[in-house]
Amino acid sequence: MHKGLYYFFSIAMLSVFLTKITKAAVTIYEKKKVIIIGASSGIGRELASVFVKNGYLVGALSRNEEKLKAAQEEFGEDFIYELGDVQNNESIDSVKTLITKLGGCDIFIMNAGIWDDARQDLHTKAVLETLDWKQLLIDQQNVINTNVTGFSHMANFAFEYFVQQKQGHFVGISSVDAVRGNPWAPTYSASKAFESIFMQGWRSIFEMAELPIHITDIRPGFIATHPLNEGMFWIEPLDVAGQAIFEAIQSKEKIAYITKRWETFAQYLLTVPDATYNFLASNFGIRSLDINLENQGSAIQ
Numbered sequence: 001m002h003k004g005l006y007y008f009f010s011i012a013m014l015s016v017f018l019t020k021i022t023k024a025a026v027t028i029y030e031k032k033k034v035i036i037i038g039a040s041s042g043i044g045r046e047l048a049s050v051f052v053k054n055g056y057l058v059g060a061l062s063r064n065e066e067k068l069k070a071a072q073e074e075f076g077e078d079f080i081y082e083l084g085d086v087q088n089n090e091s092i093d094s095v096k097t098l099i100t101k102l103g104g105c106d107i108f109i110m111n112a113g114i115w116d117d118a119r120q121d122l123h124t125k126a127v128l129e130t131l132d133w134k135q136l137l138i139d140q141q142n143v144i145n146t147n148v149t150g151f152s153h154m155a156n157f158a159f160e161y162f163v164q165q166k167q168g169h170f171v172g173i174s175s176v177d178a179v180r181g182n183p184w185a186p187t188y189s190a191s192k193a194f195e196s197i198f199m200q201g202w203r204s205i206f207e208m209a210e211l212p213i214h215i216t217d218i219r220p221g222f223i224a225t226h227p228l229n230e231g232m233f234w235i236e237p238l239d240v241a242g243q244a245i246f247e248a249i250q251s252k253e254k255i256a257y258i259t260k261r262w263e264t265f266a267q268y269l270l271t272v273p274d275a276t277y278n279f280l281a282s283n284f285g286i287r288s289l290d291i292n293l294e295n296q297g298s299a300i301q
């Protein structure tokens with residue numbers, strides 16, 4: 001080949017190559033980064049899917065590697081994960097690793113939550129008289145360790161990170177149950193009240209400090225994440241809930257009921273007298289507690 005032609009083709013090839021690399025680098029650089037705690041199943045996994053589809057890089061943390069691997073195979077290279085248990089302080093190191101791998105964090109979603117204190121039906125005198133109080137305490141502590149201690153631990157880490165970054169968006173997946181004590185799972189609803197009130201207090205702190213750190217309190221009703229939720233009233237399919245939560249985050253809503261009709265229900269729950277509330281809870285709460293919760297996981301509202 002003529003030398004001039006050779007140089008021409010070499011330079012052309014090199015510039016095509018460099019353009020491609022630059023484009024890829026810019027794309028990665030421009031992509032927003034979201035961390036999702038508790039993304040191996042249910043709402044968290046659905047959110048990961050929605051965020052990846054919308055061009056985000058997603059970093060996920062939870063305990064079940066098999067499920068996380070399956071999610072990675074489905075969502076592709078924009079989804080990365082680390083193993084971690086929010087009950088364990090060392091999980092913060094895994095979150096740090098995720099942030100390093102992603103190259104930052106714009107949105108931090110604390111979704112991990114459990115409802116283990118619903119393992120025992122507490123509603124009749126006969127049940128109460130023979131209740132396994134020791135087991136109840138173990139279940140309650142498990143809920144508190146995940147939904148209260150784990151939640152505040154993750155939130156504090158995110159807040160510190162966002163304060164140093166001088167901006168950010170924290171999202172907590174609380175529940176409609178935050179508004180009134182649920183007789184099917186008193187510790188769970190108390191833990192969700194903690195999450196919502198905690199977020200309210202911190203939102204005020206950031207507003208008073210004039211820092212652009214947003215906090216969105218997501219309060220789902222019944223979402224179809226679990227067999228125990230099947231047949232519950234107003235149950236929302238997972239994809240509808242995922243999209244609604246994504247939109248609430250995009251518009252930086254302070255509190256978002258998922259879906260919106262649950263807001264009216266929550267207002268109603270706050271105002272009805274105890275007798276009406278108890279009637280509603282016994283007729284429309286989770287009814288299938290004779291199902292083995294050890295095998296089923298836990299139904300959640």
Ligand SMILES: NC(=O)c1ccc[n+]([C@@H]2O[C@H](COP(=O)([O-])OP(=O)(O)OC[C@H]3O[C@@H](n4cnc5c(N)ncnc54)[C@H](OP(=O)(O)O)[C@@H]3O)[C@@H](O)[C@H]2O)c1
Nearest residue numbers: 038039040041042043062063064085086112113223225301
């Ligand atoms: N489903 C509903 O109807 C509903 C209604 C209102 C509120 N919520 C709230 O929505 C959130 C998600 O519920 P879901 O129905 O999607 O439940 P889910 O399907 O059981 O998913 C829970 C997620 O949290 C993770 N997780 C649980 N404990 C963890 C721990 N100690 N450390 C790290 N990750 C942990 C689980 O992953 P690993 O098991 O892999 O760790 C899983 O990815 C919860 O906070 C729940 O309270 C749900």
